Amino acid sequence: xxxxxxxxxxxSIHATFGFLDDGxxxxxxxxxxxxxxxxxxxxxxxxxxxxxxxGWGTGGIQITLSMLLPNDVVKVIDQGCDGSVNAVNIxxxxxxxxxxxxxxxxxxxxxxxxxxxxxxxxxxxxQILVLQVPYPEALREVEPSEAQTRRMHSEAxxxxxxxxxxxxVVHFGEIRISYRYPCTVNGRHVMxxxxxxxxxxxxxxxxxxxxxxxxxxxxxxxxVPPHTRVEPLEFEDHKFRVEDFCGxxxxxxxxTDTFLDEILGPSGSRSYCCSDTGYCDKRKERxxxx
Amino acid sequence: MAxxxxxxxxxxxxxxxxxxxxxxxxxASRPLELAQIREQLHLAVDRVMGEGGLYAPDLAALALxxxxxxxxxxxxLLRAHRATLPRLGESVPDxxxxxxxxxxxxxxxxxxxxxxxxxxxxDYTLRLLELERLEEPENRRKxxxxxxxxDLPAPLEMPDTFPRVVELLRKDGLVEDPGIxxxxxxxxxxxxxxxxxxxxxxxxxxxxxETGGLLLLAYSSMRGYGHIHPTLxxxxxxxxxxxxxxxxxxxxxxxxxxxxxxxxxxxxxxNPEGEPRFHLGYGLCLGHNxxxxxxxxxxxxCMRTDTPTCPAEDExxxxxxxxxxxxxxxSNHWKLPHYVDxxxxxxxxxxxxxxxxxxxxxDARP
Numbered sequence: 169x170x171x172x173x174x175x176x177x178x179x180s181i182h183a184t185f186g187f188l189d190d191g192x193x194x195x196x197x198x199x200x201x202x203x204x205x206x207x208x209x210x211x212x213x214x215x216x217x218x219x220x221x222x223g224w225g226t227g228g229i230q231i232t233l234s235m236l237l238p239n240d241v242v243k244v245i246d247q248g249c250d251g252s253v254n255a256v257n258i259x260x261x262x263x264x265x266x267x268x269x270x271x272x273x274x275x276x277x278x279x280x281x282x283x284x285x286x287x288x289x290x291x292x293x294x295q296i297l298v299l300q301v302p303y304p305e306a307l308r309e310v311e312p313s314e315a316q317t318r319r320m321h322s323e324a325x326x327x328x329x330x331x332x333x334x335x336x337v338v339h340f341g342e343i344r345i346s347y348r349y350p351c352t353v354n355g356r357h358v359m360x361x362x363x364x365x366x367x368x369x370x371x372x373x374x375x376x377x378x379x380x381x382x383x384x385x386x387x388x389x390x391x392v393p394p395h396t397r398v399e400p401l402e403f404e405d406h407k408f409r410v411e412d413f414c415g416x417x418x419x420x421x422x423x424t425d426t427f428l429d430e431i432l433g434p435s436g437s438r439s440y441c442c443s444d445t446g447y448c449d450k451r452k453e454r455x456x457x458x
Numbered sequence: 459m460a461x462x463x464x465x466x467x468x469x470x471x472x473x474x475x476x477x478x479x480x481x482x483x484x485x486a487s488r489p490l491e492l493a494q495i496r497e498q499l500h501l502a503v504d505r506v507m508g509e510g511g512l513y514a515p516d517l518a519a520l521a522l523x524x525x526x527x528x529x530x531x532x533x534x535l536l537r538a539h540r541a542t543l544p545r546l547g548e549s550v551p552d553x554x555x556x557x558x559x560x561x562x563x564x565x566x567x568x569x570x571x572x573x574x575x576x577x578x579x580x581d582y583t584l585r586l587l588e589l590e591r592l593e594e595p596e597n598r599r600k601x602x603x604x605x606x607x608x609d610l611p612a613p614l615e616m617p618d619t620f621p622r623v624v625e626l627l628r629k630d631g632l633v634e635d636p637g638i639x640x641x642x643x644x645x646x647x648x649x650x651x652x653x654x655x656x657x658x659x660x661x662x663x664x665x666x667x668e669t670g671g672l673l674l675l676a677y678s679s680m681r682g683y684g685h686i687h688p689t690l691x692x693x694x695x696x697x698x699x700x701x702x703x704x705x706x707x708x709x710x711x712x713x714x715x716x717x718x719x720x721x722x723x724x725x726x727x728x729n730p731e732g733e734p735r736f737h738l739g740y741g742l743c744l745g746h747n748x749x750x751x752x753x754x755x756x757x758x759x760c761m762r763t764d765t766p767t768c769p770a771e772d773e774x775x776x777x778x779x780x781x782x783x784x785x786x787x788x789s790n791h792w793k794l795p796h797y798v799d800x801x802x803x804x805x806x807x808x809x810x811x812x813x814x815x816x817x818x819x820x821d822a823r824p
Contacts, residue, residue, distance in 0.1 A: 436626050
């Protein structure tokens with residue numbers, strides 16, 4: 169159903185376009201503006217209850233719903249996949265409460281909501297990426313108390329985070345943070361980039377696209393505006409490294425330059441395919457056409 | 459008025475019991491049938507069986523009706539009933555490979571041998587209050603039945619066993635092997651647990667633990683009061699055959715099957731010595747209760763931390779405070795008269811105040 173039809177359809181279950189009432193949308197947008205003005209800073213906001221459980225993307229959903237326009241084209245991915253349970257669920261919801269058009273093509277979308285991945289194709293300045301965030305606090309690893317971590321951010325006191333990374337290098341010869349890799353944004357705030365793999369972290373740096381992060385359960389919104397420095401924490405003699413897929417390729421489209429999912433075969437055999445299914449499909453189609 | 463005179467207020471007490479029963483049975487509505495509770499409130503029934511420590515769906519339904527839907531009270535009724543039953547023996551330890559699966563997912567891999575089987579779950583529903591369904595007419599129920607049974611492949615192909623995801627990782631040496639305790643399992647219903655507790659005692663205690671309590675502690679660890687970062691390697695819901703040894707033939711025989719939920723979590727490696735491996739956490743409880751099994755798995759892993767730094771990692775803290783029946787009973791006991799104790803408190807308070815006043819008076823004197 170097109171959004172226009174939705175708007176004129178009196179049977180639609182909720183009177184408001186985009187489920188949230190105007191007051192809620194305004195709250196979220198105000199938090200978004202502040203978040204864009206202070207890159208990487210976590211803005212507290214009055215998170216609403218959504219008809220999906222906490223931890224299932226309610227922060228991202230609230231951001232998307234508060235920005236959604238009737239002519240938007242939306243893509244939703246879960247771990248890179250358009251057909252994964254969380255993505256299907258959320259798309260079903262958007263179709264029901266806003267009737268917007270849905271796509272699986274990264275470049276055709278005006279707004280993409282994602283869980284744990286950034287699409288492989290470089291996004292443009294006409295697009296927005298909304299990331300679902302379980303843990304907005306990058307310092308939670310070293311300090312459980314919210315009062316303390318807020319103080320640490322305000323004083324730019326990141327010593328314990330650095331020490332944590334250093335101790336990892338000493339004990340294991342390796343920084344053990346696999347996803348959710350802490351980054352310094354705009355030279356000031358240390359930020360949790362959401363549980364994207366390290367592979368995706370460089371995509372945040374000096375991008376053309378606006379990245380919005382929503383943590384519904386923890387009631388925080390933050391942002392990385394376009395053309396902003398996003399630098400993973402690293403040491404001069406121990407550099408940040410992304411996941412290693414050397415010598416592996418996608419079993420479907422043959423890609424060697426994408427983040428690959430590992431698939432277990434019956435006897436413990438392993439095969440690989442692109443995590444970004446939209447991109448993989450596109451490559452495969454192009455390949456068949458040639 | 460009757461409260462203080464607990465020993466003399468017999469009639470008042472009986473009236474209070476009657477009133478409770480009167481309110482429970484309702485006024486205009488029809489009495490609840492046990493089959494309705496067992497079938498239509500099956501998750502509550504499962505929860506009560508798990509926490510009560512007795513697999514008996516009909517009795518759990520009865521307990522739920524008797525307690526007007528209070529799950530802790532219902533599990534208490536069931537556990538109290540269980541205490542009257544003899545212990546006939548032990549089942550044969552078994553792996554869950556033979557489980558008759560109704561749901562099985564892994565969030566560690568996109569696809570796993572045997573496949574992701576979503577099964578009956580509300581995970582993928584929109585949590586919208588179905589105001590249009592205040593009544594549940596028969597034609598609607600039938601439509602759902604028709605939809606479920608339509609287009610089923612003729613012989614439904616299901617493998618007999620599903621390889622466990624953790625086993626596949628273990629084959630590559632990526633997961634630790636917790637080993638097998640070769641002693642008889644500890645029975646927490648017959649002996650008092652001491653610390654450090656054997657793993658069998660820990661898993662038993664959690665299996666009877668209150669869902670909300672286990673969830674609270676597991677969540678505290680996931681959120682930041684702890685350092686465990688779990689991945690759900692596998693979650694299974696299904697019917698597990700229970701085998702006991704026939705005392706005459708000495709052969710194991712299947713005595714029946716129980717519905718259980720099983721969760722296996724793996725977490726980031728943390729042992730600086732030796733080859734790095736993922737650590738394992740295990741949870742299994744009676745009935746379909748995914749929140750509980752996952753919480754158990756996370757807490758099992760948490761409690762195996764060498765140096766506990768937070769409540770969820772402290773075995774004593776977790777096991778002593780997650781039994782709903784014990785904690786509910788004790789919290790409610792504060793409603794009993796405590797006037798003797800309180801009088802003693804008052805005496806001390808008055809005396810202390812008197813001493814202060816006397817000292818003030820003495821200081822004020824020139």
